Amino acid sequence: MAMQVAVEKLFAIMPFLFGIGFIAPLIAQSMAVWGWEAPSGMSPIMLGLLIGGSWGLYATIRGRWI
Amino acid sequence: MxxxxxxxxxxxxxxxxxxxxxxxxxxxxxxxxxxxxxxxxxxxxxxxxxxxxxxGPMWGYVVAALGGFAVWLALFPLTMFGVVHPLITLVVSTFLTVAGYVTCHEAMHDNIAKRGSRYRWANQLVGEVSLLPIAVPFSMGRVTHLEHHKHCNHPEKDPDYTDEAPNWWMAWYKTWWNRQPRVDGTINRYKTVCMALDTRESRIALKQTMVVQLIYLATLFTMAWNGYAIAAAVCWWLPRQLGLSYIRYFLSWAPHHPREGQTxxxxxxxxxxxxxxxxxxxxxxxxxxxxxxxxxxxxxxxxxxxxxxxxxxxxxxxxxxx
Incomplete structure (x- = not known):
């Protein structure tokens, strides 16, 4: 039962985890492939975490990605 | 067989x-x-x-399912190490994802081998491997698909009713919309249906769905943070998204539209x-x-x-x- 509750809590924040776990590195690696620079001297992964994290947080709160 | x-x-x-x-x-x-x-x-x-x-002979489905699964798996290292171009991977993996549903669909209806047949294991094997590209276990696919047949076009009891849309372009949109985290469509509806059924099969389906989804996400996260995010995207993430939309459109919306009252x-x-x-x-x-x-x-x-x-x-x- 405790396991089930833990997994349910994990899935409840999964969009946020997806944002930092997948979207962030995907953005960083895509920028590297296409030779794009992050603004304001930021590293690509920092930009990825900023976008992926905030987008994932939005999806977690709203229940939809857009 | x-x-x-x-x-x-x-x-x-x-x-x-x-x-x-x-x-x-x-x-x-x-x-x-x-x-x-x-x-x-x-x-x-x-x-x-x-x-x-x-x-009749169903070996073709078994060969297609196992061969397709092997190719799909092989695409991961082949793409990660630059042997196959990501765009080719995307096209092939999406095709295999859609084709996997066709072979699994036969297994859902026991058409590969009936219960009691000495080839029954093949039915189970085809079902298990065919749905992995969409990150859904065979048990969940089977329980909900049989419910779809039992209660076809019933607004509450048909697990696929949420695919209904007034026209083709809204139907494509709906396939994406139904996959949103807290929208009552596709996998969320499937989980609700399984919880309501509360049978041994539906409880197993729920547990296996949780395991398969965790494996799917853990694979994406691990690949991504080890420098293979693009490979993960074109091998599994994007083909799953595109494949699910294609499957929902052609297998659920197009053959059943309009659904209302057509029971x-x-x-x-x-x-x-x-x-x-x-x-x-x-x-x-x-x-x-x-x-x-x-x-x-x-x-x-x-x-x-x-x-x-x-x-x-x-x-x-x-x-x-x-």
């Missing part, structure tokens, strides 16, 4: 028996002028034709002409035949339809498309 072709499929047998037991009229699509004797006679003719197409036997699914042809629409143009006789393998539904067409027309089925 060849089962008795004269054995009627369980769902159509169940429907037939229930109607006989109730003593109620066999449901008709349009022409209710037919008397009971004519209707029973037509049903017997229909079932005789169906029996000819049920069963009787001969109106549950349509005969329609697909713009992408019979093969690329996963043989769904003759989906009504599948709902009438799920024991007929997917590749035989067109031939069965053509032979059954005069009977279906007498039933009032609109056969003008094909």
């Amino acid at each position: 060849t089962d008795n072709p004269s054995t009627p499929d369980t769902i159509s047998q169940e429907v037939f028996d229930r109607q006989e037991a109730d003593g109620s009229a066999l449901p008709l699509a349009a022409d209710d002028r037919l008397d009971r004797h004519t209707r029973v006679d037509l049903l017997k003719q229909e079932r005789a034709i169906a029996a000819k197409y049920q069963g 009787e036997r001969y109106v549950q699914a349509n005969i329609f002409k697909s713009h992408v042809g019979h093969f690329l629409s996963m043989c769904m143009e003759t989906h009504l035949i599948h709902h009438l006789h799920p024991g007929i393998p997917n590749h035989k539904t067109r031939a069965a339809y053509l032979e059954m067409k005069p009977i279906l027309e007498k039933r009032g089925v609109d056969c003008s498309a094909l």
Whole structure:
């Protein structure tokens, strides 16, 4: 039962985890492939975490990605 | 892998028996002028034709499922190490994802090998490997698909009812919308249906769904943080998104639109002409035949339809498309 509750809590924040776990590195690696620079001297992964994290947080709160 | 072709499929047998037991009229699509004797006679003719197409060699599906799964798995290292271009991976993996549903669909109806057959393991194996590209376990796919057949087009009981949309472009949009984290569609609806069923099978399906989804996400995260995010995207993430939309559109929306009120036997699914042809629409143009006789393998539904067409027309089925 405790396991089930833990997994349910994990899935409840999964969009946020997806944002930092997948979207962030995907953005960083895509920028590297296409030779794009992050603004304001930021590293690509920092930009990825900023976008992926905030987008994932939005999806977690709203229940939809857009 | 060849089962008795004269054995009627369980769902159509169940429907037939229930109607006989109730003593109620066999449901008709349009022409209710037919008397009971004519209707029973037509049903017997229909079932005789169906029996000819049920069963037969199914090794092709087993080879396709295992071969497709092997290629899909191989794409991961081949893409990660630059042997295969990501765009080629995306196209091949999306095709395999969609094709996997076709082979799994046969396993859901026990068409690869029936219960008690010495090849039963093949049915289970095909089902298990075929749905992994969409990150859904066979158990979940099977439970919910059989519920779809039992309660076809029922707004609450049909797990696929949420795919309904007023037109084709809204239908494509809906396939994406239904995958949003807290929207009551596709996998969220499937989980709700399984919880409501609360059977041994549905409880197993829920547990396995959780495990498969965790494996799917852990794989994406691990690959991404080890420098293979693009490979993960084109091998699994994007093909799953594109494949699910394609499957939902051609397997759920197109053959069942419009869904509202279409719950009787001969109106549950349509005969329609697909713009992408019979093969690329996963043989769904003759989906009504599948709902009438799920024991007929997917590749035989067109031939069965053509032979059954005069009977279906007498039933009032609109056969003008094909």
